[in-house]
Amino acid sequence: MPIYEQQPDDILSADINAVQQTEPTYGDNVSPSWYDPINPLDDRRQTKELRNAAFRIDNSVGSLIATAPFNQFEDIEGYNPFEDELTLSGYEDYADAFIHSNSPQETAAIKQRIDREKNDRQQLMDSGGAGIVSSIAMGVIDPINVAAMMIPGGAIVKGGSVGATAGKFALANTAGGVASEMALHSTQETRTLTESAINVTLDAMIGGTLGSAAQLVRNRGELINKVRNDIIEHQPSNNPPANQSGDRSIGAAEVANTTLEQETLKGPSFVNRTMMVSPVGRVAQSPSKTARQINQQLTENNFTFAKNEEGIATFTAVETKVRGYETLVYKQVESTKDHFKQYRQSGGRDMSYYQFSEAVGDAMRNGDTHAIPQIAEAARSIRPIVEATKDRMVELGILRENVKVTTAQSYFPRIYKFDKILNDRTEFRKIIADWLEEINQTSINKAKGSLDRAEIGIDKARNASPQAERLGLEIKEAESWSGKKSLLMDDINKYQKIINEKNAVEVELNSLSNLAQLNKTQTRRQATLQRKLQRINDAENKLPALQRSVDILDNPRKFRNEHRRLTRTANSLTRHDRIRQSALNRMTPLEREELDAAADDIVNKIIGAPSGIVPSELIPDGLVKRAGFTKDRTLNIPDERIKDYLESDVNYVMENYIRQVAPEIELTAKFGRVDMDNQIKAITEEYNQLIADATTPKERSRLEVRREADLRDIRAMRDRLLGTYGAPKDPSSFFVRAGRVARHVNFLRLLGGMTISSLPDMARPIMQHGLRSALKPLGKMLTDIGAMRIAKADLREMGIGLEYILSSRSKVIADLNDPYSRRSYLERGLQWSSQKFGNLTLMNQYTDTMKMWSGVITQSKVLRAANTLDAGGTLSKQEIKKLAHIGIDESMLKRIADQFKRHGEDLDGMLTGHSHLWDDRVVRETFQAAVLKDVRTTVITPGIGDTPLMMSSELGKIVMQFKTFFFATHNRALVSGIQSGDASFYYGALLQVALGSLVYVLKAKMAGRDINTEPANLVKEGLDWSGMMGWLGEPNNVLENLSGGTYGMSAMFGGPPASRYQSRNGIGALLGPTFDLGGDIKNITSGVLNGEFDDREVRSVRKLLPFQNLFYLSPLLNQVEEQMK
Structure with a gap:
């Protein structure tokens, strides 16, 4: 059974800004500034709590409302709160408050009121300036004080005495203060005469100040003339030089003050325009700076922005943080498997693994108890995950405090x-x-x-x-x-x-x-x-x-x-x-x-x-x-x-539970609310200003259209993260469920060679990091198994290298990432087969290896840069840009260096940080998110913003199945590589095309087709199989398939049509593998009815078989197919 050094709740992130990296901030727990309580746009939980506390303590109406519930208790005959000394223990100073108490419930309520008053006072005191401003604000809007301030209004006359007016205001405010304090004394148990005396004195001072200010304003003409004549003529000019900006933004700490130009994508605009098919690419080129920033905070991307060249870091995306929760799923699955092994080793044979998993789920509903000790222990080992997520949700206000389970002995998510x-x-x-x-x-x-x-x-x-x-x-x-x-x-x-x-x-x-x-x-x-x-x-x-x-x-x-x-x-x-x-x-x-x-x-x-x-x-x-x-x-x-x-299957339930709560937690932590209402309002308000500043009706109309498009894209990416975008109205309909089954069948029958197809991915670490940086860690991985084992465990704590268990990348690429699908026996069987199929094709093992390699590269580079700065060295502009690109600026590097010195390890040149042990949570999460983001973009893993929105509809999932990877490659490899302008991208691209050519040769041999070794054809096939053309290669392949090679890139190179679509019929090339499946069934049906079962029909039968193109079974099936023709 594995031992994990990191606690489950460590994976739950604080609300940090990947750019403004100074102190930890968790959700709404950032201490309000003195201005926040009077800022009507600030609706954070902590600010609201501060206002509420001041309203109850310093406003007569609020104080009266706070006492209102004490008329609801039923009297108990003969009850006396003073009979038992323990009843008022700790409340002796407030004994008078209990004289009229006629029941234990009323006594408890009075105690609660006293506690609340004390807590409110302590909260206002602890909040410093914000608490003082809150108290003043709530006192100012007290109806008694408002009435008092209205009394001396007529005393302000032009040319009047400032002293006289100040005195009248002071007297009126003093009267109001006395009345207000009397009202507050009648409704509060903890208010003292000393406090009231101080408040009345302050009221008099404020009244005098307001009165003098008002009279000064009334006499402003005379004062201005005096100042102009006596002072201003003798003062030198304070205008700044023409070359000095009056609005400067210095370093990462002021990232919110970046300009639209700093938030602009690097690279040629015509290349960037090709990303307009995807929501993340569209919003990244929005005319709204706010939309661009929120896009970065919400959605993971591999783009290079102008600000990165200045060392200003890209925001850490909510999506990246959410993907880090896969560590919890992995640990839960591994723990359940380990306990099942213990159950079998102890002689248990009555339960299958599925039955064991159901028994664990049932135990979690019943206080984590079970007659079989291994099941009870498995339930107890999973409980901290549930509790950690619950505590985080309570902290963020998603769940109410002291939430209790009412439907079972202990909580287990209900599916x-x-x-x-x-x-x-x-x-x-x-x-x-x-x-x-x-x-x-x-x-x-x-x-x-x-x-x-x-x-x-x-x-x-x-x-x-x-x-x-x-x-x-x-x-x-x-x-x-x-x-x-x-x-x-x-x-x-x-x-x-x-x-x-x-x-x-x-x-x-x-x-x-x-x-x-x-x-x-x-x-x-x-x-x-x-x-x-x-x-x-x-x-x-x-x-x-x-x-x-x-x-x-x-x-x-x-x-x-x-x-x-x-x-x-x-x-x-x-x-x-x-x-x-x-x-x-x-x-x-x-x-x-x-x-x-x-x-x-x-x-x-x-x-x-x-x-x-x-x-x-x-x-x-x-x-x-x-x-x-x-x-x-x-x-x-x-x-x-x-x-x-x-559902009781603990694996299924916990996976769905974590995938549901993780986006809720991180969206709330980053944006304050799951629906991102404030951010959507901010985008709308900025567009309102842009439209108001527009000079022509055409420009205003264009901005209106663009605003609606940006808001649609932001909402869509948010809902994709939550798993609700494009959700069918009737999930149980035949069309929806048949489409889901068809996609699983297509995966099992067509992607047996996906590991061979992924060989060009071996060039991605070189494209992303350079030849030397990529190959040195690879050599260490291959020669030092012990060091690699340490690094592997470290990376898994970040959510890297979990494919063998979760198969998450394979599911996303095959458009099977539907965690909330219905669970008939057929669907459950297909899901299990799809999970295992990723292992049978060796795709999951290959992906794990690639991600581990990329993780080691990224971790070592970041830690080496941190050590360089810590030793007094300097980083090149290229290094600074690269690090800012993944969300780390120079100030964060220094903090990373400090943590590495205490917890990290140099494994003979391969640096590993053991970041799960770091005691600075902000640094830990920033570092882990940066490494995870870079790994997911190096080993291309599609995200919520990479594909067109229509691909989330049921029809889009069918027609565009297996296209997800090409859209992600376009954004994360092709365009981002051109944006970076690194030489490593171009020589890495050449290597990737060469590997694409190798894939063509291997695929042709596996299919028994002739290999065209013409250089032009190899380059064309290399470009196609490598994915270097992104989504732009897909229309070309469809065109070549439909035209038989008459049109398209093949006609330009003078070779045969692209081989990647050779096995599909015309309908399948145009409408996807499900319709291709329909065409094959039609061929078989026609052959049976006509009595003609030729090569075409035999080929169609072959394509219907699951696992038919597994790369190590395909040659054998080719021989069988030849025998049948």
Whole structure:
């Protein structure tokens, strides 16, 4: 089992600019400058967070909004947050904030509010100038401050006193500041009096400054005259010399200030114009500088720009970074294979490799556990890849923080078995409908509980209303005695004395009432006692209210809190009534017909997903407002319930997962958003200016057309990277799937000799780097196996040399790079055969060798240049241009040298950096991306911008199959070589033509055809087979095939038609190998029906056979074919 020194998450790149290489910047994590918070065009995540923090802390409206959610908690009878000391541990300084808390949930929410306030303050403090500007900006737009600033506006008069106006503004701002701070104090728990005093003082200063500035502006005429008369006449001129530019751009650090001329392609314009058939070539020649720069940042290219000659580096493309993720796929596949070998070595024989891979996928859904230890260990070894990509997506804001798995024990990407769903649609729909019904019923049950709680809350609210009213009157009465407590106590004592006489009065009255007859004195006494008893009764009625007032005055906070609690409970009547109504609405169940219709809609969205990328929002709009369904519309059905309809093959699922998330991650990291909305707006705005500056209607019209073309190309290349461009509306249609099958069949039956055809690629390292630079590492590779093994492992960490496992280049060249294809048994078998076919033809091994050779050359050259600079030496202009061409400038070379000294190794002249160990992430990623880009352009690997857009359509894939390589060769070899102007390109081109001639001879021998050794014919065939003519050679070959050699290059050279299309019929030459296949089937059918099975029919049968032209089987099949003729 291999041991990898690099962690899986190391491959996930930071958001770096390959030109501006100073400090690491990851996505939106670049610290905002002081200007960014007030820049309306800056919508980066970190800037938004800074504005939001300032809005909550320094704006009364924002602070009020931040407290809004605290009316949603249900009270718990008898709850007291102060009972347990641990409840408020760490929050003792803010204990008053918890006085009104009536539930653990509300206590937790108050803590969260306090934490958020503290975090917001810390974030503003840590952001330095940006934090200060954010706070000022949010304070300025505070409605209270805005109103305060409007008050003294009339104080500004022409000729007025600056001091007086400043004073009025200062006074108004101070009043506004006091009001604002009072509002903020009422809604924030952590705001201190010291902070408020400082803010009010600053408000006064700002008001005074604004007032004086306003008055100065009003008096500007007088001031200008004074300055002109007293100062300007005595100052010398400060105009710059005529030969000195006022707008200079120095070095790579100011690459954003490059001019349109610096972003212009080198080389003859008529040669560059031949690239207008491809989107990357068109946008590289756009009249918009912004479009040219974004084109470089998005799409990999091998172009030389004018700025490269100045040492300004080309941007590192998102596409290059995305291709680096193939390392993760490679490691996952290798790890699974290693664990399968361990399983077999331990005696396991029940599972095939495919079944083992499915079991690993199933284990990843179930907490990475399995009864078979090798399967569980395989799942655990893959988990870091998933976690690393998830963490990066959270960091960039693609996923929300604290995202949790709700559909399984652990996360495993969900990819549907489309064919099984199509074949068993009824059962799948029933499973979905049953789950929807369960969700609906669960919500109804919860709604019943909510209804009961709402009824209880309504009763409490109704009971609390009179209590709150009564207590309010008592508090008001007590407040009337405020400052007069001694008088109150005198009254209480007076009434108490009166009450104390009650017993005596009652006894005396009783004794008098027992007398049969009262004399006058007794009668008067009785009346006096009765009046006194009435006064006693009055005192008894008044005393409790007075004593209540004393209690309230002794502990006013307690009674005010109680009054607020009762008032809040009484005011919750409306809220509880809304909850009651909502619960009643949710208690209406969905009918089965509605559930079946919703399930049908979900199934249609799944099987109709373009390119197999199923949208996350699957729940129909009609269900969102019904019980149990949320606005996010995610199909959160447990994986276990639809397990039979989900792909579990870990190799297939992880490859598709990484290919899907890698572009999302890198596009977001580079451009802020996957859709590149800001960049598209920037291009549009620049074109608006260009159109406004145009002088003629014709020029404006031309720019309008060009703008639409540039935006179309940028969007198309973006979508090609995402895998969605040209996606069929119905991926399951017969035409789409038949075309896919036909392309696989064509690959198996026609490209058995592609390794022989690729022999001219051996000249590419020489063309790109020169004879000496290319051959010296080759000799080392062939003679020092140990050193090469070290270099090979190093390059694989960069995503180089993975073809034997992934066969990625062969798939791209054969137009089979469709990772989201449906997976019927036939399609799965063809995909497996195509994967193995690349190994059977030795193409994958050959490509790996070529890429390793190129990687060693590039790595050694970069490291040697870095060491030269570090030692105080200088680089030639040609070296500087070459390095800038692949994305490295001189400042980056110095940082590379530092890392190489600490981690690199000199293997007897072959330098290897061990870059996966470098601790400077920016340097590591820049270096690895530069090497990977150069390898992919040396060993030509087509990219997202190299082919015409029509080749992404289903018809284009069929008609133009096997043409991808020639368009890529045109851009990456022919045109780029002419642009560079290096002598190595021209003598390398001669070698490539010679190797093309060798391919012609070998192909002719394999096919049993006569070899025309005329020099002119060999040159013509060499040009054709070498690919040196790029896509320009394709129309010539079609013309020669259709005209029988009457027209075309062969007629010019005087030889036979080009041999590369000799085996195709006219239809096949014009419309591609699939239609050629149709022609062969027609020939066979006609021969069978007519009873004439001659040479043509035998040849057609031969061409239908898979593997029929494998270069080591072809001679044998030639003999069989001759016997049958």
